[in-house]
Amino acid sequence: MEPAAVDDKGPAAGAAARKRMRAHRIVRIELTGVFVPFREVVSEAMAAGRGGLGMAIGAEEPWPGGDFVICRMSADDGTAGLYEVMLWLPETGTTVEQVVSVIRDHLSRYALGESPFEVERIVGRMDANVARNEVAKGLLDMACYDLMGRIVGRPVCEMLSRRPARELPMAALIPLIDPRSMAWLARAFHDSGVRTFRLKLGSGAEGDAEVVRAVREAVGGPGEGSRLRVDYNQAYSRDDAVAAIKAIEPFGIDVAEQPVGATNFVGMAEVQGRVDTPLMAHEGCFSLSDIKTLAELGGIGVVGLNSERPGGITRALEAIDFARSRGMGVVIHNQTLGIASAAQLHLAAARHQWLGHSPELFGHVMLENDLIECGIDYEGGKANVPEGPGWGVELDEEALGRYAVGPTVVIEQ
Numbered sequence: 001m002e003p004a005a006v007d008d009k010g011p012a013a014g015a016a017a018r019k020r021m022r023a024h025r026i027v028r029i030e031l032t033g034v035f036v037p038f039r040e041v042v043s044e045a046m047a048a049g050r051g052g053l054g055m056a057i058g059a060e061e062p063w064p065g066g067d068f069v070i071c072r073m074s075a076d077d078g079t080a081g082l083y084e085v086m087l088w089l090p091e092t093g094t095t096v097e098q099v100v101s102v103i104r105d106h107l108s109r110y111a112l113g114e115s116p117f118e119v120e121r122i123v124g125r126m127d128a129n130v131a132r133n134e135v136a137k138g139l140l141d142m143a144c145y146d147l148m149g150r151i152v153g154r155p156v157c158e159m160l161s162r163r164p165a166r167e168l169p170m171a172a173l174i175p176l177i178d179p180r181s182m183a184w185l186a187r188a189f190h191d192s193g194v195r196t197f198r199l200k201l202g203s204g205a206e207g208d209a210e211v212v213r214a215v216r217e218a219v220g221g222p223g224e225g226s227r228l229r230v231d232y233n234q235a236y237s238r239d240d241a242v243a244a245i246k247a248i249e250p251f252g253i254d255v256a257e258q259p260v261g262a263t264n265f266v267g268m269a270e271v272q273g274r275v276d277t278p279l280m281a282h283e284g285c286f287s288l289s290d291i292k293t294l295a296e297l298g299g300i301g302v303v304g305l306n307s308e309r310p311g312g313i314t315r316a317l318e319a320i321d322f323a324r325s326r327g328m329g330v331v332i333h334n335q336t337l338g339i340a341s342a343a344q345l346h347l348a349a350a351r352h353q354w355l356g357h358s359p360e361l362f363g364h365v366m367l368e369n370d371l372i373e374c375g376i377d378y379e380g381g382k383a384n385v386p387e388g389p390g391w392g393v394e395l396d397e398e399a400l401g402r403y404a405v406g407p408t409v410v411i412e413q
Contacts, residue, residue: 022115024151028074029108029140029411033096034403036337036367037065045175049200054175056202056235057283059090066367068337069099070400073143075116081147082395084339084371085139085308091283092135092308099136100409106130107140112413116144116151123314134286134311141312142343149390156343156390160317160350167382168348169195171229171333171360174215176200179207183214190219193381196227196358198257198333202235205247212248222252229255229331229357234283236260238267245275254357255302255331258282268299280304280331288315288322295326302357306334307344320351329356336363338372342391345376349385359383371399 038046043064046054053063067087074080087096110125119141126137149156157164172189174182174197186197199215201208212228219226230253236244241259256277260267262284272279278301281294288310294300303323305316323330332348332355334340341361348359364370364378372393377384386392 021117021148021152024075024077024079024115024117025413026073026111026114026116026144026147027076027413029103029111030072030074031100031103031409031411032070032072032400033100033405034068034070034371034400035065035405036068036369036371036403038366039368042366045177048181049175049177050202054177055200055231055233056176057090057233061089063088066335066337066363067096069096069139070339070371070395071139071143072395073111073116073140073147075147075151077151079147079150081116081143081145081150081390082339083139083142083146083343084337085135086334086336086340087135094133094135096405099139102130102133102136103140104409104411107133107136108411111140111144112411116147119144119148119314123312132287134315135308138308138310138312138315141314142307142340145313146343146390153389155346155385155387155392156313157346157349157385160346164346164349165352165385166349167384168345168352169358170378170381170383171196171198171358173333173335173360173362173365174199176202179211179214182211183218186215187218189381190226193379195225195381196229196254196360198360199228199230200233201230201244201248202232205240205244208244209247209251212251212253216251227254227358229253229257231257231282232259234258234261238270241267241271242274245271245277249275249277253277255280255329257304258284265294265297265299268294269297272299272301278302278329285309287311288318291319292322295322295328301328303328303330305330305332305347307336307340308334313343313347316347317351320354324354330354331357331360333360334363335366336361337367338364338370338376338393339391339395341370341376342372342386342393345383345385346391369396369399369403371396371403
């Protein structure tokens with residue numbers, strides 16, 4: 001990977017710069033598991049919702065906060081890059097211990113000794129030697145990008161694009177609770193400047209329509225600038241999904257996320273063929289091949305990305321290019337700590353003209369600490385893309401020690 005505009009000073013200077021960059025080698029990987037509880041008000045809202053989770057997913061696993069693995073990747077000159085991944089078994093299918101184990105015992109050998117600027121080569125080696133495990137691979141991939149940015153002293157978004165956005169309009173997440181409370185929350189976010197809302201649904205066609213009607217009354221219709229997307233968290237069978245989506249289509253819906261089971265690709269295609277609203281997969285979409293398979297089946301009309309899927313910036317860029325080639329929009333959304341939120345803002349900033357949908361990053365609202373020294377500015381319903389090298393944020397070492405669930409695992413060349 002070579003930063004954009006590396007040749008701006010001429011071919012000879014560009015070649016010399018590339019040679020210097022590639023001389024750096026990854027020599028150390030540190031992995032720390034952390035648990036950060038949800039804010040009390042968030043836990044109370046979720047407890048009041050369906051299944052105690054604020055969404056329709058049929059999971060019994062508790063979700064009192066976020067489990068994360070934080071990676072610090074160091075080069076031979078002492079420069080270090082950061083990243084994090086969020087884990088929850090009903091969605092990611094893996095744990096902190098498993099991610100640490102597969103990196104320590106397997107994936108690290110394909111990064112150590114390599115240049116972070118050869119990230120495509122690193123990703124290719126990981127894919128060739130370890131099947132799936134996109135979450136763990138993505139952790140190393142993303143750390144490479146922060147490390148590259150810090151080495152060259154440039155923000156990642158500027159390495160990916162000559163004209164990145166500097167601020168981005170953001171979406172708000174509304175949990176599945178009673179319609180009146182959902183409408184009140186949406187209005188509160190609307191008053192703060194937010195104009196796109198993701199509504200958690202899954203209470204049946206009639207109940208879903210009641211929610212969407214109440215929210216539309218609270219924030220206004222599409223002609224007034226308010227956009228809605230909905231997330232069913234696998235709540236329905238094929239026929240019930242069709243009925244539920246058709247019941248809310250008159251209200252103007254941008255995207256309907258994961259209406260049927262995560263592995264039911266054929267069901268997604270059937271539902272998409274029977275409704276007008278573009279579908280998006282989430283729980284059932286981890287890799288670039290998943291995205292392409294769903295698209296070829298006709299099962300999605302929008303591509304969904306986050307910090308764990310489809311396995312880092314390298315694959316996310318490919319996914320955005322694929323979506324663009326198919327005329328599909330892209331939704332970037334997650335509930336992460338500050339490092340991953342910053343990274344996703346840099347990705348969105350670099351490809352803002354091709355997304356078509358506002359990103360949604362809600363970790364700063366849901367979690368009691370974001371583990372970065374200076375928080376990201378989300379004022380006015382927008383996010384300012386962090387400035388500075390790499391992701392533009394610094395890890396709060398004191399907070400890391402406070403929320404760590406065990407000792408840091410150190411892997412060296």
